[in-house]
Amino acid sequence: MSLIENVKIKARADIKKIVLPEGDEIRTVKAASIIRDEKIAVPVLIGDPSKVEATAKEAGADISGIEIIDPLTSEKAEGYASALYEIRKNKGVTEEDAKNIVKDPMYFGIMMVKTGDADGLVSGAVHSTGDMLRPALQIIKTAPGTKVVSSCFLMDGLKEDIGHNGLLVYADCVVMPCPTAEELAHIAVSAAGTAKKLCGIEEPKVALLSFSTKGSAKHELVNKVAEAVEIAHTLAPDLELDGEMQFDAAIIPEIGASKAKGSSVAGHANVLVFPDLQAGNIGYKITQRLTGCDAVAVLQGLDKPCNDLSRGCSVEDIVATVALTAVQAQ
Ligand code: ACO
Numbered sequence: 001m002s003l004i005e006n007v008k009i010k011a012r013a014d015i016k017k018i019v020l021p022e023g024d025e026i027r028t029v030k031a032a033s034i035i036r037d038e039k040i041a042v043p044v045l046i047g048d049p050s051k052v053e054a055t056a057k058e059a060g061a062d063i064s065g066i067e068i069i070d071p072l073t074s075e076k077a078e079g080y081a082s083a084l085y086e087i088r089k090n091k092g093v094t095e096e097d098a099k100n101i102v103k104d105p106m107y108f109g110i111m112m113v114k115t116g117d118a119d120g121l122v123s124g125a126v127h128s129t130g131d132m133l134r135p136a137l138q139i140i141k142t143a144p145g146t147k148v149v150s151s152c153f154l155m156d157g158l159k160e161d162i163g164h165n166g167l168l169v170y171a172d173c174v175v176m177p178c179p180t181a182e183e184l185a186h187i188a189v190s191a192a193g194t195a196k197k198l199c200g201i202e203e204p205k206v207a208l209l210s211f212s213t214k215g216s217a218k219h220e221l222v223n224k225v226a227e228a229v230e231i232a233h234t235l236a237p238d239l240e241l242d243g244e245m246q247f248d249a250a251i252i253p254e255i256g257a258s259k260a261k262g263s264s265v266a267g268h269a270n271v272l273v274f275p276d277l278q279a280g281n282i283g284y285k286i287t288q289r290l291t292g293c294d295a296v297a298v299l300q301g302l303d304k305p306c307n308d309l310s311r312g313c314s315v316e317d318i319v320a321t322v323a324l325t326a327v328q329a330q
Helices: 003-013 026-037 049-059 077-091 095-101 105-114 129-140 181-199 220-235 247-251 253-259 277-291 315-329
Strands: 017-020 042-046 067-069 120-123 150-156 167-171 205-209 240-245 271-273 294-300 306-308
Touching (some): 003 150, 003 181, 003 294, 003 315, 017 026, 017 105, 017 315, 026 049, 026 315, 042 105, 049 067, 077 105, 077 129, 120 315, 129 306, 150 181, 150 277, 167 181, 181 205, 181 220, 181 294, 181 315, 205 220, 205 247, 220 240, 247 271, 277 294, 294 306, 294 315
Parallel strands (some): 042 067, 120 306, 167 271, 205 240, 205 271
Antiparallel strands (some): 150 167, 150 294
């Protein structure tokens, strides 16, 4: 069974309310209809109801029974504006600004999640990654014990002998352009948590990647990864985590055994942490395009789950991301 099929089963076991701020977008209404029919979550569409209904009609999607909320007329808007003002007043946001900000469906949806009126949010079929991320970072903020919000790509359908039965977790491929050693350590620990929660990997084996394995090359970039390994060990002493190591040393047992003798992670890693966003983003796209594997992204480290879609996403991608978000919310 694929990762997403498993995640859908988990989502159905404890149904969560997931808000979709791009309610008048054609793939989103189709996805909402499937999510309701398959009982993956309770979807809520944000937007002008007449536009949402017209989009659904055009899409041939039955959205009857799905809640549609218009931020311009919602009775919740005032309370959300007050809450947003309290959160952002020290950043120069006035009460008047806050009233205007919550008229934006993206911010309205984020306030639903912040206040507990929804359990999670999925957006990005229309918004860019930055425009989706910023409200979540500003308002939902990081979970206790985590210093950074980052991401994982769940790479499913690789060769069976790679990672966890053909599944690898890649971090961070979306959020942090240039993490410090401390931030990299937090990304690694969060990624292990994501691997457990969403992928059923009971014992994550986390490799921090570099162009060097255990001191084979000397460079300040290598030092940063080695330092991150040290910090991660103090953050999560029981986690199987090692580095710095090259990609082949991380996933190929014979190479891991020869380049990183005695490491229980080398050769058997199922969570791969890239040293920066350029490497991570390029790395996941190379893997996806050359192997044809499934690649689905989730954010990690947020206090409540919000996830980003690619603007090129399919209806099935939205359904899958909602299922993942619902499980994160459990
Ligand atoms: N974790 C926690 N908080 C953060 C993080 C983070 N990683 N990054 C920013 N913040 C906080 C800031 O502290 C700030 O909080 P404050 O306003 O309360 O003080 C708030 O978020 C906004 O931060 P800024 O630095 O002003 O936001 P910025 O404009 O730099 O945007 C962003 C942050 C959007 C994450 C930026 O780093 C970015 O654009 N990242 C790359 C996104 C991207 O393009 N990814 C690749 C494409 S996606 C794909 O291919 C699938």
